[in-house]
Amino acid sequence: MDKVLTGKSPSLKGTIRVPGDKSISHRAIMLGAIAEGTTRVQNFLMGEDCLSTIDCFRKLGVSIDITEDSVTVLGRGFLGLKEPSEILYTGNSGTTTRLILGVLAAAPFHTILTGDSSIAKRPMKRVTGPLRQMGADIDGREDGNLTPLSIRGGHTKGIEYHSPVASAQVKSAILLAGLHSNGTTIVTEPARSRDHTERMLKAFGGDVTVNELAVSVEGGQTLTATSIEVPGDISSAAFFLVAGAIVQDSEIRLEKVGLNETRTGIIDVLKSMGASLSISNIREVNFEPVGDLTISTSQLVATEVGGENISRLIDEIPIIALLATQANGVTVIKDAEELKVKETNRIDTVVSELKKLGANIKATEDGMIITGPTSLKGDVEVSSFGDHRIGMMLSIASCICNGQIVIKDADAISVSYPSFFAHLEQLQTVKSV
Numbered sequence: 274m275d276k277v278l279t280g281k282s283p284s285l286k287g288t289i290r291v292p293g294d295k296s297i298s299h300r301a302i303m304l305g306a307i308a309e310g311t312t313r314v315q316n317f318l319m320g321e322d323c324l325s326t327i328d329c330f331r332k333l334g335v336s337i338d339i340t341e342d343s344v345t346v347l348g349r350g351f352l353g354l355k356e357p358s359e360i361l362y363t364g365n366s367g368t369t370t371r372l373i374l375g376v377l378a379a380a381p382f383h384t385i386l387t388g389d390s391s392i393a394k395r396p397m398k399r400v401t402g403p404l405r406q407m408g409a410d411i412d413g414r415e416d417g418n419l420t421p422l423s424i425r426g427g428h429t430k431g432i433e434y435h436s437p438v439a440s441a442q443v444k445s446a447i448l449l450a451g452l453h454s455n456g457t458t459i460v461t462e463p464a465r466s467r468d469h470t471e472r473m474l475k476a477f478g479g480d481v482t483v484n485e486l487a488v489s490v491e492g493g494q495t496l497t498a499t500s501i502e503v504p505g506d507i508s509s510a511a512f513f514l515v516a517g518a519i520v521q522d523s524e525i526r527l528e529k530v531g532l533n534e535t536r537t538g539i540i541d542v543l544k545s546m547g548a549s550l551s552i553s554n555i556r557e558v559n560f561e562p563v564g565d566l567t568i569s570t571s572q573l574v575a576t577e578v579g580g581e582n583i584s585r586l587i588d589e590i591p592i593i594a595l596l597a598t599q600a601n602g603v604t605v606i607k608d609a610e611e612l613k614v615k616e617t618n619r620i621d622t623v624v625s626e627l628k629k630l631g632a633n634i635k636a637t638e639d640g641m642i643i644t645g646p647t648s649l650k651g652d653v654e655v656s657s658f659g660d661h662r663i664g665m666m667l668s669i670a671s672c673i674c675n676g677q678i679v680i681k682d683a684d685a686i687s688v689s690y691p692s693f694f695a696h697l698e699q700l701q702t703v704k705s706v
C-alpha cells in the first residue's frame with residue numbers, strides 16, 4: 274500500500290499513548306507459554322510481529338485468548354508444549370524467529386520454522402551456532418544460517434557462551450534454552466543489550482543472575498504465571514519525540530513509556546543535541562521503569578553516536594538520522610554495523626531515502642555521516658522497502674517536507690505500530706490555543 278502525505282505540518286500538539294513495547298510483548302507470550310498457570314498480558318502490542326509469536330505458540334499447543342484489551346496465555350509448563358503438525362511461520366519478526374529457537378532447542382520434538390522474504394535473508398547462525406553447542410539438532414540453508422530451519426531439541430546441556438555481538442535476541446535465545454537444559458548456562462556480551470528477558474524472568478519467579486556483562490540461569494526451572502502490564506514502546510515513542518523536536522510550533526506528551534536504561538539511548542541523544550525534553554512520573558511496573566515524556570520544538574546541534582551506546586538505540590538510528598538532518602553541524606553515527614542485518618540493510622535504506630528528500634547524508638562502513646540543517650524537498654516518491662521503521666521515519670520526515678511525498682509499502686508500519694497514522698493525524702489536528 275502506498276501512503277500519500279501532504280507535507281509540512283503547521284504544528285504537532287497533544288498527548289498520546291504509544292502501543293505496548295514489542296520486545297516485552299513477545300517475551301510475555303513466550304514466558305507465559307512455558308510457565309505454569311494463566312498469564313494475563315495488558316497493553317500487549319497487537320502488531321504483526323507479536324501476533325506471529327502468538328500464532329507460533331498456538332501451533333505448539335498453547336491456548337492463547339485475545340480480547341480487546343488483553344491477551345491471556347494458558348501455560349501448562351515447558352513440558353506442556355507439543356510437537357507442531359504445521360510449519361511455524363514467524364512472518365517479519367526476527368525476535369520471534371530467534372527466541373523461539375531457544376525455546377525449541379530444549380523441547381524434545383521436531384519443528385520446522387520459516388518467515389517472510391526479509392527473515393529469509395537474516396543471519397540465524399548467531400543463534401543456531403550456540404544452540405547446537407548446547408546439543409540441539411538444527412539444519413537449514415547455509416548450514417543452519419538461513420530459514421527455513423528444522424530443529425529437533427531436547428537433552429541440551431548448559432554452556433558458557435561469549436557472544437561476539439551485543440544482541441538481546443542471541444542472549445535471550447540461549448537463556449531460554451538454558452532454563453530447560455542440564456546445568457548452568459552463562460552468556461557474556463561485548464556490551465549490554467536490552468535486558469527484558471532477565472527482568473521478566475524475575476516477574477515469572479525465575480532465578481537469573483546478572484554479573485556485569487554476564488547473565489546466567491540454572492537449568493530445570495519452573496516458571497509461575499503472572500500478570501504483565503506492558504509499558505509503551507520507547508522505540509515507537511522515538512518517532513514522535515523526534516517529530517516534536519523538529520516540527521515547528523510543536524509540543525507532544527507521550528504517556529507510560531518504558532524507560533529501561535538499556536533502551537533509553539534516544540533520550541541521551543536528544544538531550545545531547547539540545548532538545549527540550551522532560552521526563553516525569555517515573556515508576557516501576559513488573560521490574561520495568563515507566564514514565565511520561567514531553568518534548569517541544571527545539572534548536573538542535575549535531576552529535577556523535579557510537580560505542581557501547583549503539584545497542585541502547587539500535588532501532589532508533591533511522592529516526593536519529595532524520596533528526597540529524599535538522600541539527601546544526603556534522604553528526605557521525607559509527608559502530609553500527611548491526612544495522613546491515615535488520616529488517617532491511619538500514620545503512621542503505623536510510624541513506625538512499627533521505628537523499629531522495631535532499632538530505633546531506635552519506636553511508637560509511639559502520640554507520641552514516643549527516644550534515645545539517647537542510648530543508649527537505651517534497652514531490653518525491655520514497656519507499657519503506659517493507660521495513661516498518663523506515664516507513665515511520667519517512668512519515669515523520671514528511672511533516673517537514675516542502676510538498677507532498679508518497680511512501681511505497683507503508684503498510685509495513687503495522688509490524689510494530691498499527692495506530693501510527695491515527696496518532697500522527699491526531700497530533701496534526703490539535704490546534705494551538
Ligand code: S3P
Nearest residue numbers: 296368439440441442443587588
Ligand atoms: C530485540 C533485540 C534487538 C532489536 C530488535 C528487538 C529483542 O535485536 O533490534 O528490534 O526484542 O530482543 P538484536 O538482538 O539483534 O540486537
